[in-house]
Amino acid sequence: MIIKSLSRKTPSFGQLAAYMLAERGDGFDLRHNLPMKASTSEAVVAAFEENHTLLPRRANGNALFHEIIALSPDTSLSVKEQKRALLDLAQRYLDRRAPRQLAVGVVHSETPHVHIHLMISSNAVLGRHRLWLQKREFADIQRAVEEERLRLYPALGQARPIAEPWRGFRPSVREQAVARRKGEPSRKEELAAEIHSAMREAKSRDALNKALGALGLTLYQRGRTVGVLTEGGRRYRLATLGLSEPYAETLTRFDLVDSRMASLQRGRVRTDREWER
Numbered sequence: 289m290i291i292k293s294l295s296r297k298t299p300s301f302g303q304l305a306a307y308m309l310a311e312r313g314d315g316f317d318l319r320h321n322l323p324m325k326a327s328t329s330e331a332v333v334a335a336f337e338e339n340h341t342l343l344p345r346r347a348n349g350n351a352l353f354h355e356i357i358a359l360s361p362d363t364s365l366s367v368k369e370q371k372r373a374l375l376d377l378a379q380r381y382l383d384r385r386a387p388r389q390l391a392v393g394v395v396h397s398e399t400p401h402v403h404i405h406l407m408i409s410s411n412a413v414l415g416r417h418r419l420w421l422q423k424r425e426f427a428d429i430q431r432a433v434e435e436e437r438l439r440l441y442p443a444l445g446q447a448r449p450i451a452e453p454w455r456g457f458r459p460s461v462r463e464q465a466v467a468r469r470k471g472e473p474s475r476k477e478e479l480a481a482e483i484h485s486a487m488r489e490a491k492s493r494d495a496l497n498k499a500l501g502a503l504g505l506t507l508y509q510r511g512r513t514v515g516v517l518t519e520g521g522r523r524y525r526l527a528t529l530g531l532s533e534p535y536a537e538t539l540t541r542f543d544l545v546d547s548r549m550a551s552l553q554r555g556r557v558r559t560d561r562e563w564e565r
Contacts, residue, residue, distance in 0.1 A: 289437055289444070290401075290540050291381070291430050292356045299351040301336040301407065305329055308394040308405045317404070318375055318393035320382045321413050336390055339409055342416050350410040350418055357381060358403035358540050360445040370402040371395050373441045378404050380436055384429045388412035389419065399543040480529040483516060487531070487538040491545070496538070 296304075309316070309329055316332065326335045340351060357378055359370055374395060382391050390409040395402065410418045421429070437444060482503055490496035500507060504519040514535060515525040526532050 289360065289377075289434055290356075290358045290537055291433070292358075292541070292544075293426070294354045294356075295350045295410075296352050296354060297348055297350060299337060299340045301333045301340070301352060304352070304354055304407050305333050305392070308392075308407065316392040317371075317395050318378055318382075318391070318406075320379070320386070320391035320393075321388065322390060322392065332392055336407070336409055339390055339411065339413060339415075342414065343411050343418060344416070346418075350420065352410055353406075353408040355406040355408060356403055356544060357406070358401040358544065360536075361400040362445040363443055365441075365443050367397050367402060370444070371397065373437075373444060374402060374404050376440070377433060377437055378406065381429070381433045382406070382408075384432060385421070385426075386419075388415070396547060399547045401540050401543050403544065403547075476524070476529060479516075479524060480531060483526075483529065483531055484534055487534050490538070493539075493542055496542075 316329070319326075319332075322332060323335055326332045336352070343349070343351075357374065359374055363370065365373070375393075378393050382393075386408050389412050391406055393404045393406045395404045410420075412419060483500065483505070486496060486499035486503065490499055497507065500516065505516040508515055508517050508523070513525055513527075514532075515523050515528075517523050526535050
């Protein structure tokens with residue numbers, strides 16, 4: 289399970305709600321601290337906007353958070369079962385992450401990673417101050433929700449340390465000794481850092497392959513093992529380089545971007561057809 293948080297400085301509640309509901313028309317899958325009268329998407333957006341007006345004006349102040357919780361495709365559960373589990377986990381997440389804030393969510397299942405988009409207000413209901421979490425607090429919340437996922441829905445896949453930041457390649461004792469003697473990082477350590485940088489900056493699979501190609505590297509996969517092949521013919525498994533988790537998260541990010549672009553494209557097609565009429 290991967291949890292991604294994006295902050296927005298402008299109160300673009302309507303735009304985000306429209307994107308979340310692009311495939312649904314109206315009706316959120318999850319509602320958190322919303323007033324009963326907010327029964328339509330327009331009323332929900334109005335509730336967010338009204339609550340936002342209570343905040344003092346401040347340059348670069350967060351207006352809202354767009355967060356995504358994505359499940360691993362490594363599961364035997366049906367899409368319907370995944371949706372049900374994801375909604376439960378998302379509510380548990382919001383209870384910890386935003387207990388007093390407004391939030392809505394919509395499940396998207398058009399990619400291998402069933403995921404939910406969340407829109408969260410930056411202030412509590414009727415609050416006049418912006419709320420934010422320190423990195424450690426955010427990591428603790430993610431870890432707690434992951435533990436609940438493992439306890440309640442073990443069929444959703446194996447444990448993944450989503451809350452721990454990537455710390456780079458861990459060299460062996462021998463490699464550490466060589467690095468100390470030379471006074472410089474080992475080749476594996478340099479390679480891991482270069483690949484991780486390419487993953488972090490790439491916006492698509494094609495961009496990642498080009499970036500790795502510029503480094504003289506090619507991705508390969510044998511069964512479940514993924515690694516890189518150098519121009520000299522040497523192979524390094526991503527697991528050996530400490531890059532399995534960053535690579536899985538990178539692929540999920542690509543899937544989410546592809547999903548968003550497909551939704552936007554379908555929206556443009558519908559608009560063009562309406563215009564032709």
